[in-house]
Amino acid sequence: MVEINLPIKNTRHKHLKQYSIKAHSYPISSEQVSSLLNYHNHLRLSTSLNKQDEQVIQELETQIDGSLKTFKNAIVKIAGSCALDYTREPSQKQTIKNLKKELKNLYKQEPKSLMIKQAEGKKLTKIQNSILNCFVKATIETLKVSKGKQALKLLLNSRQVYKLLLQHQEDEKNKRNKKEKVLGEKKDKKIQKGKEEEKKNEKEKEKKNGKGKEKENGKEKEKEIEQEKENEKKNENEKEKEIKNKTEKEIEIEIFDEEEEEEEEEEEKEKKKKKKKGVEKEKKIFLVVKKWIEIEPMFEFRGFVKNNNLTAVTQRHTEVCFPELELYAKDISKTIRSFFKSSLQNLDFLSNNKDYIIDFFIYQKNLFDDFKITILGIDSFNKFKNPGLFNWVTDKNVLFGNAKYQFRFRMKPLQNPFEMLSDVWGKNIEKKLIPESVYGNLSKNIIIVVLLILLFIVFLLFILGVF
Template identity: 80%
Template sequence: MVEINLPIKSTRHKHLKQYSIKTHYYPISAKQVSSLLNYHNHLRLSASLNKEDEQVILELETQIDGSLKTFKNAIVKIAGSCALDYTREPNQKQTNKNLKKELKNMYKREPKSLMIKQAEGKKLTKIQNSILNCFVKATIETLKVSKGKQALKLLLNSRKVYKLLLQHQEDVKNKGNKKGKVLRKKKEQKMKKEKENKTEKENQKEKEKEKEKEIEIEKEKEIEIEKEKEKEKEVEIFDEEEEEKKEKEKQVGKEKKIFLVVKKWIEIEPMFEFRGFVKNNNLTAVTQRHTEVCFPELELYAKDISKTIRSFFRSSLQNLAFLSNNKDYIIDFFIFQKSLFDDFEIKILEIDSFNNLKDPGLFNWETDQNVLFGKAKYQFRFRMKPLPNPFDMLSDVWGENIEKKLIPESVYGNLTRNIIIVVLLILLFIIFFCFILGLY
């Protein structure tokens, strides 16, 4: 299995730098985790924040600002979490603002088609799919930050980030308790040995008293033997203490780390984001990343994209020792063209462990097991048609918000208004025409 921190090692690997987006990783200490949890309560519940926590938060903001001097704009997240989850929570005001902008732009691009479909009373599936695409773009845009303070507010407003940090804190405590139990057991064993040694000494003394008639030379030899035994025991005790120290150091090294990830912001078209599955060092399947949306244009590029992905895997990833040794992993990436005349290129977003807790996209961990585990032919999947009810892919809160609150008048209201205006103009023309006829 791929290690939890493989994304950090892999994307910074010298052979993958040319394919990866520049990223900085900051390990978060137990103290920082505690301060971040308190900061979440401060933002969400207006709880007070002490000076020590304020100082820790300020230091983290400064670290992020240091990366932003290089990157200008970035995505900031906690390693192992999905950044888009932060922007899709119901209380995310910035996503609401960005969505309204995207919806207005959509109406400007395609007012006629919207008007015709509304007028004919047909299902608004295609329109809803376009709106859903706007939602995806808005959530991605919300991730773009330019200041450390802005980044931490975005992170710590999220309930999912709070739960992730809280779980990490509990895991560390539980590990600490386990380590404490192990050390206590070792101490008890050590005490038992010392007691046994004492009883042995006492018994030996009694035997020595009973053997008063033995030759003095033998007594001296016995004393020498005893001294040697004592020295050996002292060495053994010393070695045990050294082993305990080493064990502590090992346990500290094995402690699960959590990282703050600052990734350089790059404009990515959601249509060209994909997730690949690698089993036994073979690319078994690829799916579009944003599965809620149908991208009709994707069908035009599907064969070329699939060919590019498989070629990239064989030439750039399959023969890398540090990846081929792990054999199983999931890789997120996007495809782009520098110009219309250039071939497709690939940039890696993240490499993570291969397990059924990860989102399988348009595949299913149970029904598509043969494909994902390489027992069937490689498959490339993308959504061919819009969903019958696209908003069902969102949480209930977002679905209601988009349909009832966030879709501005410029999308639905303006359609009805424009139809009414057209009808009124026709009626006015008829009245005017009748008036002219009346004059004659």
């Protein structure tokens, strides 16, 4: 199932199944949201949980376990949010554990070259780039869960998830308050209408009573004057009475029809409101359990679609430079553009929206096979989304389709790539990213190398002094 965050009635489309990862989604009720928020406080602040919250958490865990029976391993997230942000918080202990493993593998592969470069102070950016690559892989590996309990702990340790759930809860409260206000206003209007109708009815009754008295006096006078002419004009009076009765019935029917039309209009309005309420129900928050698939960070990309045309593509993990990507750049760009034209551009539900952002990854089953694409998600086209290696201001013409299509990836490592994560991890980010054991061993080795160099220089000076 492709995660689609667009104004579409049905987000499950058969055509996209072949390009998507298998996933299960569960709607989260308002009661479950409050229990999840309490569980977050329990994990981070050691607050107590009541029995209801415990039951809700257990039910969610069993739901996730049910999906894991088919998936074995999975990624669990809140729909519409970036799962990687959960694992990039400094308080995430599992990320640090995974980072230690990745760094140990890195230093096992080429320990001498890294230590020498670190000691000499040369090509330090490459070392930082490789460490940052380990960090990205560690954050991705942290998302891999095999149990419901593990999934919820990972999910609800995140402050971002807490903020998202809290915002959803506040939005629901605001909606309820608005509904209550609307209902109150409707009740007031109905009461006012009822009072006005009562007044009108009273006035009409008074008028009818006055007319009745006048008619009775007139009839008595007519009887006295026209006694002799009654026999002659009986037929005429009967005809006049029939005509009057018909006209009165027609007037009553017309009034009744007008009331019916007003009622029908009110019913139509209520139906439209119910439809709108149905649309609001579709916007519920969802828990997504997506099958775990090994993805190489180098081959994750983000595409921008404006007016149903692919305008730009960028690598997802912009903080890292992947030197190997340059070898595949042309083939990848061709594959992406041809895939968009053949598989997405002609789809009705996407062509109607015209503007959106698409995330995907590229893979090969075998070395000699063609590249294939799997869609990760489709989101709305707006400036609040991360533009990758593009900029919403300086690259506006490219992103909005007023310039030629561009495919961007990082050609060289950043001079200080850790600055990309400084907002999250704070100062001295290098020491925080590198575990103390690895960092300590590296510093010891550097000191030894420096001492050996100094001893060698002293030895040479001593020999020259002797001669």
